Amino acid sequence: MVHLRLARAAGSVGVALVALVLVVPATATPARADGTGDVVVDGKGFGHGVGMSQDGAFAMGTAGNSTEEILAAFYPGTTIGRGGGTVAVSLDKPQPEVEVAFPAGGQVRDARGDPQSPGFPVTVAPGGSVRLSIDGGIYRATPLAGAAPTAVAPVPTTAPAATVAPTTVPGSPAAPPTTAPPPPPPAPDPTPAEPTSTRSLWAVPKGGSVTAVGGVGTYRGVIEASATGGGLQLVNTLDVEQYLRGMGEVRDPGWPAAALQAQAIAARTYAARSIAAGKTLCSTDQCQVYLGQTAEYAAMDKAVVATRGRVLRFGGALAEAVYSASGGGISATPEEGFGAGQADEPYLRAAPYPTLDPQPWTLRMPLTEMARRFGYTGAATGARVSRTGPSGRALEITFDGDAGPLAVDGQRFFSQLSLRSTLYTVRVEGPAPPAATGGAAKADAAQVRIDSPPGPAASRLHPVDRRPWIALALILLMGSTTAATRVRAAADPTRRTAQPNGPLGT
Numbered sequence: 001m002v003h004l005r006l007a008r009a010a011g012s013v014g015v016a017l018v019a020l021v022l023v024v025p026a027t028a029t030p031a032r033a034d035g036t037g038d039v040v041v042d043g044k045g046f047g048h049g050v051g052m053s054q055d056g057a058f059a060m061g062t063a064g065n066s067t068e069e070i071l072a073a074f075y076p077g078t079t080i081g082r083g084g085g086t087v088a089v090s091l092d093k094p095q096p097e098v099e100v101a102f103p104a105g106g107q108v109r110d111a112r113g114d115p116q117s118p119g120f121p122v123t124v125a126p127g128g129s130v131r132l133s134i135d136g137g138i139y140r141a142t143p144l145a146g147a148a149p150t151a152v153a154p155v156p157t158t159a160p161a162a163t164v165a166p167t168t169v170p171g172s173p174a175a176p177p178t179t180a181p182p183p184p185p186p187a188p189d190p191t192p193a194e195p196t197s198t199r200s201l202w203a204v205p206k207g208g209s210v211t212a213v214g215g216v217g218t219y220r221g222v223i224e225a226s227a228t229g230g231g232l233q234l235v236n237t238l239d240v241e242q243y244l245r246g247m248g249e250v251r252d253p254g255w256p257a258a259a260l261q262a263q264a265i266a267a268r269t270y271a272a273r274s275i276a277a278g279k280t281l282c283s284t285d286q287c288q289v290y291l292g293q294t295a296e297y298a299a300m301d302k303a304v305v306a307t308r309g310r311v312l313r314f315g316g317a318l319a320e321a322v323y324s325a326s327g328g329g330i331s332a333t334p335e336e337g338f339g340a341g342q343a344d345e346p347y348l349r350a351a352p353y354p355t356l357d358p359q360p361w362t363l364r365m366p367l368t369e370m371a372r373r374f375g376y377t378g379a380a381t382g383a384r385v386s387r388t389g390p391s392g393r394a395l396e397i398t399f400d401g402d403a404g405p406l407a408v409d410g411q412r413f414f415s416q417l418s419l420r421s422t423l424y425t426v427r428v429e430g431p432a433p434p435a436a437t438g439g440a441a442k443a444d445a446a447q448v449r450i451d452s453p454p455g456p457a458a459s460r461l462h463p464v465d466r467r468p469w470i471a472l473a474l475i476l477l478m479g480s481t482t483a484a485t486r487v488r489a490a491a492d493p494t495r496r497t498a499q500p501n502g503p504l505g506t
Contacts, residue, residue: 036430039370039383041363041417043424047324048337049393051075052266054250054259055326056353061256063354067307070262074331075312075347078319080265083272083311087240088280089290091223092216094231097133099144100223102126104209108141110197112204112222119149119195121204132201132225134232139201139225142194152191200226210293217292220246235280236292240271244304245296248289253299260303269311269321276318320345327391328423329358336389337422339411350391361420367428371399371406373416378403385426393422 045053052074060070071078100108107121108130120141122130128146132139143149203211203223212218213234221238250263267288274281283290312319320343330352334342371380380401387396387410394410414422 037367037428038364038430039367040427040429041365041419041424042360042427043328043362043419043421044358044360045324045326045328045421045423046359047326047421048322049324049327049330049332049391049422050322050334050337050348051331052262052321052323053325053327053331053353053355054263054323055355055357055359056331057259057262058255059354059356061259061262062356065258067258067261067265070258071265071312073353074323075266075314075319075321076349077347078312078314080310081313081318082309083268083318084240084309085272085275086237087243087271087275089236089238089243090280090282091213091219091234091236092283094229094233096231097131098216098225098232098234099129099131099214100203101129101212101214102203102205102209103212105206106209106211107204107206108132108147109202109204110139110141110195110199112202116150117195117197117199118152119192120197122147122149122195130203132203132232134225134227137198137227139197139199139227140194141196141201149191149193149195200224218294219292236283236290240268240275241304241308243271243290244268245301246290246292246294247300248291248295250300251295251297253297255299257299257303257306260300261307263323264300264303264307265310265312266321266323268307268309269318272311273318273320314345314347319347322348326355326357326359326421327353328360328421329353329355330391330423332391332393332422333389336391336393336395336410339409350389359420363417363419365417370417371401374399374406374408374413376401376403376406382428383426384428391423394424394426397426 047053052071056074057070060073065073068080102124103126105126105128106124108124109121110117111120122141122143124130124143125146129144130147131142131144133142134140141149201224203213203225205211205220205222208220210218210220211223213223216234219236219238220242221236224235224237225232226235227233244264244267247267249267250260255263270288271281274287281287281290312321322337324337331348331350333350334344334348336350367380367383370383376399378401380399382400384398384400385394385396386398386407387394389395394413396410397408397413399406399408410422413419414424
């Protein structure tokens with residue numbers, strides 16, 4: 001276990017990180033010869049752990065560190081540059097139809113500019129709405145309350161007057177030709193009640209206000225509805241500064257201003273990389289969590305304004321400013337967080353960082369069940385971490401048994417078991433005693449998950465994690481070793497992408 005304490009270095013703008021590394025062997029009861037036993041996975045953190053950990057940014061901000069110090073600690077060697085632009089964000093899942101409403105009024109168009117198809121734009125009064133749908137490649141905009149299509153101007157169809165030859169009596173002077181009255185013009189085509197188009201539809205709010213999408217959210221900018229997978233996919237296009245206000249990565253106004261600003265710079269950098277690559281971002285934690293206008297709050301607005309246009313760069317290029325909710329007190333390398341084959345960026349490295357809560361968690365599962373899930377064909381007798389990365393994260397797990405060893409990639413182990421983080425250990429012990437409920441024994445034969453409950457860090461420690469604290473107390477009685485590391489205040493780094501609280505990587 002690594003325990004970190006953050007303190008101000010005397011007479012310095014840097015921080016001192018005091019790290020005590022304890023290695024306490026676990027006294028696990030091995031599985032019996034018949035393979036009966038449980039695999040116990042003990043972990044810390046939440047997410048992939050690469051780049052900035054939000055719990056670390058919060059801890060440093062709480063201790064009084066600046067935005068520059070926070071970014072330098074998580075993205076060493078990066079510098080602050082300028083960047084921005086217009087970002088495109090895919091919203092929710094495709095659906096057959098969707099209702100868009102305009103609190104301040106707006107239009108539904110079948111192109112962002114002119115010309116428009118007959119009946120477009122559909123003009124919507126404040127509070128009005130339009131239902132958008134797709135059927136057989138035809139887009140339909142159905143006006144609802146407060147909405148009306150544009151009247152179709154009649155097309156001039158007056159036929160030229162017909163010339164009638166006069167009747168001439170032989171020997172009489174020629175009579176002038178006569179003109180018959182023209183036929184009445186046809187009635188103009190009626191304005192379509194439900195304008196249709198073969199082009200995608202655009203919801204454009206009036207005066208830079210917002211569009212409310214039924215069942216999804218409320219968004220600034222414009223929204224395009226295009227056909228995909230048999231339904232409509234909505235893409236919100238808006239300025240990156242407005243996008244940052246609507247993110248759901250940190251929704252706590254109690255965060256220190258420096259930590260919120262570090263988050264804004266990292267998120268802006270991540271978005272700027274997508275803009276530069278011409279990519280569309282998703283709105284989930286597979287990219288960056290984006291909730292739209294309803295997620296805005298004053299403290300984050302101030303952080304966005306204070307850092308406007310600031311991004312992280314490395315070697316002249318935009319940095320890969322990924323981040324996650326918590327690395328459990330030590331950040332991960334790209335390989336540890338995302339798997340083999342990841343680019344080895346020097347500013348994304350394994351290093352301890354301060355945290356007020358490492359967020360411990362535990363997963364327990366019968367050995368036979370876990371081995372079966374990973375395709376072990378024999379009778380399994382053990383499971384162990386067989387290879388680790390620089391931060392101590394598992395890169396490979398091996399199952400042992402009468403069919404020989406079976407190696408499983410650490411990322412596959414992490415994702416297939418839906419673990420909370422990439423920082424974990426694996427051990428096998430005898431089966432857990434059944435829990436008594438009302439005098440009756442009750443056990444889950446498939447899996448027992450023990451996640452840390454909410455509450456302060458001390459109360460969230462699982463019993464298996466208490467021995468390191470006891471050992472720590474003994475060591476503290478004998479003294480401790482301190483290592484001070486100065487953090488540069490001039491550098492400004494970014495992240496790459498987080499898992500439960502941010503991007504997963506590009």
